[in-house]
Amino acid sequence: MFDAAALPDNAIEVRGLKKTYAASKKSPAKTALKGVDLIIPRGSMFGLLGPNGAGKSTLINILAGVVNKSEGQVSIWGRDIDRQPRDARAALGVVPQEIVADVFFTPRESLEVQAGFYGVPADERRSDELLAALGLSDKANAYVRALSGGMKRRLMVAKALVHNPPILILDEPTAGVDVELRRQLWEYVRRINAEGVTIVLTTHYLEEAQELCDTIAIVNRGEVVACEPTTQLLRRLDTRNVVVTPEGELDRLPTLDGFEAVARPNGAFVVTYRKGQASVEQVLAAVRAAGVTIADITTEDPDLEDVFLALTYGDDTKPAPTSD
Numbered sequence: 001m002f003d004a005a006a007l008p009d010n011a012i013e014v015r016g017l018k019k020t021y022a023a024s025k026k027s028p029a030k031t032a033l034k035g036v037d038l039i040i041p042r043g044s045m046f047g048l049l050g051p052n053g054a055g056k057s058t059l060i061n062i063l064a065g066v067v068n069k070s071e072g073q074v075s076i077w078g079r080d081i082d083r084q085p086r087d088a089r090a091a092l093g094v095v096p097q098e099i100v101a102d103v104f105f106t107p108r109e110s111l112e113v114q115a116g117f118y119g120v121p122a123d124e125r126r127s128d129e130l131l132a133a134l135g136l137s138d139k140a141n142a143y144v145r146a147l148s149g150g151m152k153r154r155l156m157v158a159k160a161l162v163h164n165p166p167i168l169i170l171d172e173p174t175a176g177v178d179v180e181l182r183r184q185l186w187e188y189v190r191r192i193n194a195e196g197v198t199i200v201l202t203t204h205y206l207e208e209a210q211e212l213c214d215t216i217a218i219v220n221r222g223e224v225v226a227c228e229p230t231t232q233l234l235r236r237l238d239t240r241n242v243v244v245t246p247e248g249e250l251d252r253l254p255t256l257d258g259f260e261a262v263a264r265p266n267g268a269f270v271v272t273y274r275k276g277q278a279s280v281e282q283v284l285a286a287v288r289a290a291g292v293t294i295a296d297i298t299t300e301d302p303d304l305e306d307v308f309l310a311l312t313y314g315d316d317t318k319p320a321p322t323s324d
Ligand code: ADP
Pocket: 021, 022, 030, 031, 032, 050, 051, 052, 053, 054, 055, 056, 057, 058, 059
């Protein structure tokens, strides 16, 4: 899809990236990125996974050039964003988290204007191809304000691609997109990835990242807490929770041999174990050995919060999980 000359190994390299938003009248200064190192290999389908407020959009917006970094180095397609800002940004197509629609243009006009903005010559433009690829052909001449949220988002994807960038970044692309359109969007994203475009997407859904991405970086509170191939990460996250409701009320959480009990509402507590290393039976034996009579048990697979605990537990530089 793009000029294959002098391809860099990595699409994006981020080193020691820090961002502190200055204090305003309404809020104190906020450090959103605390020193992020990240390598995004060329050709990958890369997921930035983390809860709201983790710093994902801040990172994307620094790459896109709409937020200034406080410290650190960023290189996009082998070009440093401080030394070659224009060339660095030309390698990116960015679909921001918020939907922005040009109400005065039709989708086709909107793409033509964007192509003009990037200096794409008329005979190299591919507005109709992009509209077709994103299922917007029959809306090509409609008013943008008549489009649904999902259509506007797909138009934003088309706009991000008018200059044929080798990297496409999608910030929370499924927000406001219904299931069918989401499927079409993913199909398209997978196709251009297969054609060689590096894809970076942010999401706070573990399932979405795990279904789409070959590599996942987990971001939490401005730090990358894990970054590895999806299959490897999922193996590491091979945890399960056992939620125990004790008979009667406990004075305090039981001290378990080999496990940790964490409080849950209504007198219950939860024990997390690694599937490869322990079993429900072992957990229950430890609970009984601590003198607890069990009224009820349920098991659950981990959600994002458990993932962070599993990844940061046992690391001396981070606090161990505590009850909440
Ligand atoms: P995410 O995209 O992962 O939800 P953000 O990058 O949007 O996270 O936000 C990270 C942190 O930075 C949050 O605490 C957020 O409140 C703060 N933040 C984001 N944008 C601004 C801003 N323009 N001014 C001040 N604080 C901000």
